[in-house]
Amino acid sequence: MSNKTILHLNSYYIDNHLYSQLYSKLDAFINQKVYIPIKLNRKPENIVDLDNTKLFFDKQIKPFHKYNYFGKINFLYKRLINQGLHTNIDFVHAHNLFTDGALAYKINKSFKVPYIVTVRLTDITLQYKYMYHRRASINKVLKNAERIIFISPIYRNRLFSMMPKKLVKKLAKKTLIIPNGINDIWLNNPFPERSNAQRKMVNLIYVGQIMKLKNIKELIAAIDLLNNKGESIKYNLNVVGGQNHNEPEYFQEFLKLVDSYDWLEYKGKIKDASKLMELYRNADVFTMPSKPELFGLVYIEALSQGLPIIYSKGEGIDGFFEELPVGQSVDPKNIESIAEGIEQVASTNYKGLNKAILPFDWNNLIKEYLKFYHQDE
Numbered sequence: 001m002s003n004k005t006i007l008h009l010n011s012y013y014i015d016n017h018l019y020s021q022l023y024s025k026l027d028a029f030i031n032q033k034v035y036i037p038i039k040l041n042r043k044p045e046n047i048v049d050l051d052n053t054k055l056f057f058d059k060q061i062k063p064f065h066k067y068n069y070f071g072k073i074n075f076l077y078k079r080l081i082n083q084g085l086h087t088n089i090d091f092v093h094a095h096n097l098f099t100d101g102a103l104a105y106k107i108n109k110s111f112k113v114p115y116i117v118t119v120r121l122t123d124i125t126l127q128y129k130y131m132y133h134r135r136a137s138i139n140k141v142l143k144n145a146e147r148i149i150f151i152s153p154i155y156r157n158r159l160f161s162m163m164p165k166k167l168v169k170k171l172a173k174k175t176l177i178i179p180n181g182i183n184d185i186w187l188n189n190p191f192p193e194r195s196n197a198q199r200k201m202v203n204l205i206y207v208g209q210i211m212k213l214k215n216i217k218e219l220i221a222a223i224d225l226l227n228n229k230g231e232s233i234k235y236n237l238n239v240v241g242g243q244n245h246n247e248p249e250y251f252q253e254f255l256k257l258v259d260s261y262d263w264l265e266y267k268g269k270i271k272d273a274s275k276l277m278e279l280y281r282n283a284d285v286f287t288m289p290s291k292p293e294l295f296g297l298v299y300i301e302a303l304s305q306g307l308p309i310i311y312s313k314g315e316g317i318d319g320f321f322e323e324l325p326v327g328q329s330v331d332p333k334n335i336e337s338i339a340e341g342i343e344q345v346a347s348t349n350y351k352g353l354n355k356a357i358l359p360f361d362w363n364n365l366i367k368e369y370l371k372f373y374h375q376d377e
Contacts, residue, residue: 002029002030002031002373002374003031004030004031004090004091004373004374005030005031005032005033005088005089005090006026006030006031006032006033006089006090006091006092006093006373007032007033007034007035007085007086007089007091007092007093007107007113008023008032008033008034008035008092008093008095009035009092009093009094009095009099009100009101009103009104010034010035010036010095010096010100011036011037011038011095011096011099011100012095012096012120013034013036013046013055013095014036014038014042014043014044014045014046014057015045016046017046018180018181018297019046019095020046020048021181021183021362022181022362022365022366023048023050023053024048024050024053025181025362025363025366026053026366026369026370027050027051027052027053028052029366029370030052030370030373031052031053032050032052032053032054033053033054033056033085033089034053034054034055034056035056035058035080035083035085035103036055036056036057036058037058037060037061037076037079037099038057038058038059038060038061039059039061039062040059040060040061040062040063042059044057044059056083056085058076058079058080058083060075060076060079061076069098069131069134070137072099073099073102073103073106076099076103077103077106077107080103080107086107086110086111086113089113090113090373091113091114091115091116091372091373092104092107092108092113092114092115092116093115093116093117093118093369093372093373094115094116094117094118094145095118095120096117096118096119096120096122096123097117097118097119097120097123097127097128097138097141097142098123098127098128098131098134098138100117101115101117101138101141101142101145102137102138102141104117104141104145105140105141105144108144109144114146114375115144115145115146116145116146116147116148116149116372117141117142117145117147117148117149118149118150118151118178119148119149119150119155119156119159120151120155121155123159124155124158124159124162125158128159128162129162139163139167142171143167143170143171145174146174146372146375147174147175147176147372148171148174148175148176149175149176149177149178150175150176150177150178151177151178151179151180152177152179152317152320153177153320154314154315154320156175156177160172176368178365178368178369179320179359179360179365180297180360180365181360181361181362181365182297182300182301182304182357182360182361182362183273184362185273185274185277186273186277186300186301186304186305186357187304187357187360187361189277189304190304190305190306190354190357191277191280191281191304191305191306191354192306192354193306193308193349193350193351193353194284194306195349199233199284199346200232200233200234201233201234201235201236202233202234202235202236202284202285202342202346203236203238203282203283203284203285204223204235204236204237204238204283204284204285204286204287204342205237205238205239205240205279205280205283205285205286205287205302205307206219206237206238206239206240206241206286206287206288207240207241207276207286207288207298207301207302208240208241208288208290208296208298209241209242209243209244210239210241210242210243210244210247210250210251210254211243211244211246211247211250212247212250213290213291214288214290215289215290215291215312215332215333216239216254217253217254217257218289218332218333218334218335218338219237219287219288219289219338220237220257220261220264221335222335222336222338222339222342223235223237223263223264223339223342224261225335225336225339226339226342226343227263233346234263235263235342235346236263236264236265237263237264237265237287238265238267238279238283239258239264239265239266239267240267240268240269240270240276240279241268241269242268242269254266267279276301277305280301280302280305280307281305281306283307284307284346285307285308285309285310285327285342285345285346286298286299286302286303286307286308286309286310286327287309287310287338287342288309288310288311289310289311289312289330289332289338289341290312290315290332291312291315291332291333296317297360299311299317300317300356300357300360303326303353303354303356303357304354304357306353306354307353308326308327308328308345308348308350308353309326309327309328309345310327310328310330310338310341310342310345311327311328311329311330312329312330312331312332313329313330313331313332314329315332321356324352324355324356325350326350326353326356327341327345327350328341328342328344328345329341
């Protein structure tokens with residue numbers, strides 16, 4: 001094990017289990033400190049007990065910080081320094097651009113500690129796109145980073161489309177695509193593809209929150225369109241996922257649709273991976289035409305179980321599998337486009353879908369990060 005210590009800055013930690021998986025994999029190779037600023041009304045979550053990693057939850061983000069970005073950054077920086085987290089570290093990994101990246105930049109300027117920054121979808125579609133007054137400072141964060149990580153080429157291209165060509169040319173040289181990894185259970189339990197020969201019933205599956213941006217009502221309308229075409233092939237849909245508590249009305253509208261169609265079944269939220277795996281294996285096609293899409297790892301889980309996928313054009317995984325056909329991209333707001341995509345995928349025999357998941361193995365992904373952390377050796 002290396003004697004180096006990495007400081008992770010991660011303001012999204014409690015909302016995503018993938019970070020605890022990453023730190024657990026890295027724990028055998030390096031020492032880690034993880035600074036996790038959270039809102040006053042939130043509790044620490046995703047707590048892991050690791051030998052060489054310590055989590056620092058800082059319950060300090062107040063409601064007014066939403067309207068005072070630069071004040072929030074300065075406040076969190078002082079908190080971080082007062083806790084001594086900047087001491088005895090060799091490298092900083094900022095896990096988003098506008099909060100964590102800004103903090104990493106300030107540490108670099110004060111203490112000369114190098115850093116890399118991972119750019120997330122909300123950094124691009126919400127912050128960089130609309131917060132023009134923050135762009136100058138964020139461009140400095142990007143220019144001073146050792147490396148800039150995107151989880152999808154789509155996100156890189158989208159951010160670069162908002163920038164001057166001169167800046168893009170400078171940043172492109174240090175940009176890398178490193179996706180998020182999936183849990184080992186999916187890698188260790190692959191399932192073969194199905195044959196579409198003489199199929200009379202196509203079993204579709206959706207896994208995700210029941211919320212507007214996932215376009216589940218459009219998906220249901222597309223399946224209804226297919227089932228009313230008068231053809232011999234019929235389509236069923238199993239829906240797995242919990243409601244989004246910010247959209248109670250949308251969830252109630254969805255439940256009414258469940259009651260309206262005998263080919264539509266709602267399974268609720270399923271946390272047990274083995275039960276979810278069984279549902280994947282009983283399905284023929286995975287469908288989730290969401291927009292925007294953060295790069296949902298459920299697509300990769302589905303591929304591991306031999307399922308071709310329906311996904312949105314210009315989102316998440318679009319462009320990631322150019323050399324290996326894995327399904328069909330569709331216009332998520334166009335019912336006919338979704339229906340045509342489902343028909344095409346359901347009538348196609350796919351090969352090698354299990355191979356598509358290999359780039360999402362944490363055991364391989366951490367090797368890339370370790371290269372950055374040890375770049376001065």
